[in-house]
Amino acid sequence: MTAGIVQRVYDGSPVWFQNLLVSAYGYNLYRKRYTGGYRELLEQVRRARHWDADEIEAYQSERLHEMVRHCRHSVPYYQSLFAKLGLTEQDFTATRDLTKLPILDKATLRAEPERFRAAGEQPFMIQHTSGSTGTPLALAVNRRTYQLAMALLVEFEEYHGVPFGARRATFAGRMIQPAECTTPPFARFNRAENQMLFSSYHLNDNSFPWYQQALEHFQPMELIGYPSAIADLANHYQQAGTRPGFQPQAVVTNSETLLDWQRTVIESVFGCPVRDYYGTAEYALFAGQDSEGLYRLNPVLGITEAIPDETTGAETATLVATTLTNTTMPLLRYRIGDTAQLPEPAYQPVRPASLARINGRIDDYVETPDGRRIGRLDHIFKGLNGIAEAQIVQDAKDHCTIKVVVQPDLDPAELRTLEDNLSKRTAGMLAITIQQVDRIPRGANGKFRAVIRELSAPQGTQAMDQA
Structure with missing residues (x-):
């Protein structure tokens, strides 16, 4: 049926x-x-919450070595890549060795997804991405990875x-x-x-x-x-x-x-308390907020790298993930398409243990005419009363529309303050229009985007939804 x-x-x-x-x-x-093996995975996730840096490195290094060996023997894309680079699994004995590989972009994966499928492995389930770039992608996932993702959420809820x-x-x-x-x-x-x-x-x-x-x-x-x-x-x-x-x-x-x-x-x-968690459709990264508000990266599912992004500021990093479990369709050094901010002191680890905040998709930024990307603009609403919901739409290089759903007690001066707040953060380079609407439209999947850039831009990834 x-x-x-x-x-x-x-x-x-x-x-x-x-x-x-x-x-x-x-x-x-x-x-x-x-x-099946779910209970064992849940116990591993519970133990991993208490691992120190040395234990995390030991576990991830061993799993990375095994994953590279699997890719070199069974995955066509990586067989060609490793042969071209002259690398074997012996060249990957620590997480820092990942930098020997180029970063994998979403466009490459979309262009030839079958070459990332391991020979002889049948997927336990297929994860479909939203296809926001116009090219939907079907990701093959093995049972261990899928159930590990479930265990991660269960343990996260237990923790809170x-x-x-x-x-x-x-x-x-x-x-x-x-x-x-x-x-x-x-x-x-x-x-x-x-x-x-x-x-x-x-x-x-x-x-x-x-x-x-x-x-x-x-x-x-x-x-x-x-x-x-x-x-x-x-x-x-x-x-x-x-x-x-x-x-x-x-x-x-x-x-x-x-x-x-x-x-x-x-x-x-x-x-x-509100406790947020972040994951990806590719099942390569899971980060859940702890009691201090930091997003703790789970070390079992994958290795996360934070690559400096000069266009979005010194404390902002592009997220790159490597799966440690999904042998059916493994992704090594895969650019997720999202950005994050690292904890203080700013910008030390390339493979961080936690993230300060998730900034969102790369295209969820306002870009000024001189090429600066301004993210996390929700603070322009701080201290304002009478605004129930808002969305920023950049519809031209030099113009933004702020759509607002207002409450009956709104003071019109608040809207002028809102316009001024955005203007200050974009150096006055953008003309701003405030549009009052009855409701902010959601996407086809019901999701809300605080910033929409209706310009040609790289697309991000659909976050893993397990609710």
């Missing part, structure tokens, strides 16, 4: 049967994610006080029901993981009372999903002048860059 037929059956079914279908799909995923199986409310990009159907309920229940899946497409002033009542009835221990969707929910609580009738242990965000103003409104409303 094709996905299209399944979707039509789901859409045409009553809500009670849709809940059964969601749970049946959930049980199927549960078997794929949490059986949410045990496996606790009630979880998810706000992500899933189409619970057609957008034009405005009749509740706007959530479906996945019994397999004790998970209530809420629609992010139906939340507005009219439907908010239903969401409020459903969440209070469900009493989730965790909210998890896109930061834009959970911040939108928090804004509705604020605008209604009410507090949640439940107390989550943590709010876990993923799949979008978490902005400072989103963190502020979420923590203020729900009275618990």
